Amino acid sequence: MFQNRLVNIMLIIIISLTLVGVVAFVLFNYFSYSTEAGAEPTIDQIIENSWETEEITTNLNDGSMFRGAFRIHVETKAGAEELQKRDFQIKNIIIHELAGMNAGGLQSREGLQTLEDTLRSDINDIMKEGDVVRVYTTQRMIQ
Incomplete structure (x- = not known):
């Protein structure tokens, strides 16, 4: 990839954090807005x-x-x-x-x-x- 090993590690960390953030955001939205089928309204x-x-x-x-x-x-x-x-x-x-x-x-x-x-x-x-x-x-x- 790049010649500098420090740049490679930094890019891997940034991509990993971005991926974890996107997954956390999607899961949070999915579970916070979904309701159980047949759940009684408040x-x-x-x-x-x-x-x-x-x-x-x-x-x-x-x-x-x-x-x-x-x-x-x-x-x-x-x-x-x-x-x-x-x-x-x-x-x-x-x-x-x-x-x-x-x-x-x-x-x-x-x-x-x-x-x-x-x-x-x-x-x-x-x-x-x-x-x-x-x-x-x-x-x-x-x-």
């Missing part, structure tokens, strides 16, 4: 990636009145921003879904879970940035 991630509706009051199919609010959790922050922009569409979906339900159906745990699952599916149909993970009922009153 409460801070849920709050950051969700949007809460205003209180909605509407009539039910049997003449009863429903007053409630929902928190919609999406996969990404961009999805949460899209939810805020689509608030009128989401309120429309909620009102239409509630219009076909009876007070008796919303009184039970299964009925409420069915409503949340249906809302999640319907909102996913209009979303472009990510998917809805879950819809939480934060307030509910039936008269």
Whole structure:
């Protein structure tokens, strides 16, 4: 290679340190950003990636009145921003879904879970940035 032995040793050390640094950087980025499959999000991630509706009051199919609010959790922050922009569409979906339900159906745990699952599916149909993970009922009153 070069005639000077000191230059050869110095080049080998510099190349070795650079290679170790690159490998360490790649491994650090790989392990710090990857999450386990199926890992539950933290409460801070849920709050950051969700949007809460205003209180909605509407009539039910049997003449009863429903007053409630929902928190919609999406996969990404961009999805949460899209939810805020689509608030009128989401309120429309909620009102239409509630219009076909009876007070008796919303009184039970299964009925409420069915409503949340249906809302999640319907909102996913209009979303472009990510998917809805879950819809939480934060307030509910039936008269």
